[in-house]
Amino acid sequence: MVKSSTSLIVHGATGRMGSRILALASLDPSVRIAGALTHATSARIGAESAATGVRVSSVADVSDMHDFKGVLLDVSSREGALSAATLARSARCALLVCTTGLNKSDLDALRSAAGVCPVLVAPNTSLGVSIVAKIISEISRALGPDFDCSIVESHHNRKKDAPSGTALRLARAVRDSGHALRDDQILAIRGGDVIGEHTVRFAGPGEYIELTHRATSRDVFALGAIRAAKWLSARAPGWYSIEDTLGIAS
Numbered sequence: 001m002v003k004s005s006t007s008l009i010v011h012g013a014t015g016r017m018g019s020r021i022l023a024l025a026s027l028d029p030s031v032r033i034a035g036a037l038t039h040a041t042s043a044r045i046g047a048e049s050a051a052t053g054v055r056v057s058s059v060a061d062v063s064d065m066h067d068f069k070g071v072l073l074d075v076s077s078r079e080g081a082l083s084a085a086t087l088a089r090s091a092r093c094a095l096l097v098c099t100t101g102l103n104k105s106d107l108d109a110l111r112s113a114a115g116v117c118p119v120l121v122a123p124n125t126s127l128g129v130s131i132v133a134k135i136i137s138e139i140s141r142a143l144g145p146d147f148d149c150s151i152v153e154s155h156h157n158r159k160k161d162a163p164s165g166t167a168l169r170l171a172r173a174v175r176d177s178g179h180a181l182r183d184d185q186i187l188a189i190r191g192g193d194v195i196g197e198h199t200v201r202f203a204g205p206g207e208y209i210e211l212t213h214r215a216t217s218r219d220v221f222a223l224g225a226i227r228a229a230k231w232l233s234a235r236a237p238g239w240y241s242i243e244d245t246l247g248i249a250s
Contacts, residue, residue: 006233007070009035011084013056014044018224026052028226035229059083065091066076071229074099078106085113094118094232098125098225101161111239112210118235122242123165125224132213133173134248136200140177147204149174154197162188166198
């Protein structure tokens with residue numbers, strides 16, 4: 001028997017991503033699901049998770065997590081991510097936030113928790129997106145200002161934030177390499193049931209380069225979140241990136 005090594009509480013457990021994380025984590029012998037949390041007005045409070053049998057609790061009812069030494073994984077909302085940060089600070093447990101649409105104030109609040117907790121904010125946990133971000137940084141640096149850059153992202157019609165957190169992450173990779181990517185060259189399309197597609201184009205005299213990442217299953221994000229949680233569980237307090245978990249941080 002393989003001994004569980006990472007205890008996991010999922011906040012946002014009744015949403016599409018939270019449900020998939022619970023289902024896939026329940027199949028991983030190195031993960032122990034310690035809790036499933038949702039917002040205080042959810043009709044699912046008190047019900048059992050179909051995948052795990054764990055009873056869903058309201059985050060408002062969690063008053064004591066001092067004995068929890070695992071990872072609190074948030075896939076809820078902007079407000080929920082801040083509630084998760086408060087819980088993590090109280091327990092001094094690891095905090096993994098995969099929620100999108102966070103603003104600078106939100107990120108500053110999450111970063112403050114890194115003084116006492118290992119904190120990782122990753123709006124996209126796929127391996128492929130991390131590699132694309134690394135590659136476009138190198139391409140941008142090599143091509144220089146003679147090539148114009150644009151980013152086009154597409155998602156399903158229920159996605160609230162635009163541009164996506166992944167598009168902003170890719171934009172940051174381009175800008176950190178010295179490219180003056182304009183805001184009006186980051187374009188968002190919402191329609192149908194597209195899981196996620198991001199294309200980065202560098203256009204220069206007589207030629208252009210395009211890199212596209214397409215997600216064909218939401219499980220890629222759920223599995224990436226579980227992988228990141230297992231990595232984060234062994235870290236000291238501090239601020240980490242998804243690139244750190246893959247060993248490709250610049």
